[in-house]
Every structure is written in structure tokens, then in C-alpha cells.
Amino acid sequence: MLSAYCSKNQTSWDSLLPQVMMAYRATPHSTTSLSPNVMVFGRNVVLPCELATGVAEKSAKTIEEYSLQQRMNIEKAHDIAREHLKKTFNIPKEVL
Numbered sequence: 001m002l003s004a005y006c007s008k009n010q011t012s013w014d015s016l017l018p019q020v021m022m023a024y025r026a027t028p029h030s031t032t033s034l035s036p037n038v039m040v041f042g043r044n045v046v047l048p049c050e051l052a053t054g055v056a057e058k059s060a061k062t063i064e065e066y067s068l069q070q071r072m073n074i075e076k077a078h079d080i081a082r083e084h085l086k087k088t089f090n091i092p093k094e095v096l
Helices: 015-026 034-039 048-053 063-089
Strands: none
Touching: 015 034, 034 063
16 A cells, blocks of 8 residues: 555655555455454544544443443454355354
């Protein structure tokens, strides 16, 4: 991804790294169909334009509700990823 955005002499890669990593983390993986951000944090990346327009998803009211919701989101994401991996690689159900 970096090579697509770096200048010809490749001196700007370090200044582009945060944007490239944000794009990578927000992009669904072809095998799991989920983004790395969903797999790790249980939610999609909130982009600046979503914050500015108020489209960003609303969080739970208390810390306990938020924690429980995030845990459920991560568990669901992992279940979905396991199913996609089984289909993609023809893995027996007992293995995963």
C-alpha cells in the first residue's frame, strides 16, 4: 500500500504511514470479510467526516454497557471470521 502512495525516491513513506495504516485497518480482509479494526476493537473506524457530520455510531450510556457491547461485538466478529475461514479453506468444524 505504501508503494502506491510514496514519491518516486521513496522519501515520504514515514509521513504517509498513519493514513495507510488507517486505510488498512478499515478495509475488510478478503478471507474473513471483516476489517482488522472490527476483529480487534469490535467496531469500525470512525472517520473524521463521520464525526463532523454526526453520522458516527452512538455509544452506550454507561461504561458497563459499552464494555458489554464491545465484548459481544468482538465475539460476533470472531464467529463470523471463523465461519469465513472454514468456507475459504475447507477446514473441518472441529478444528476451529
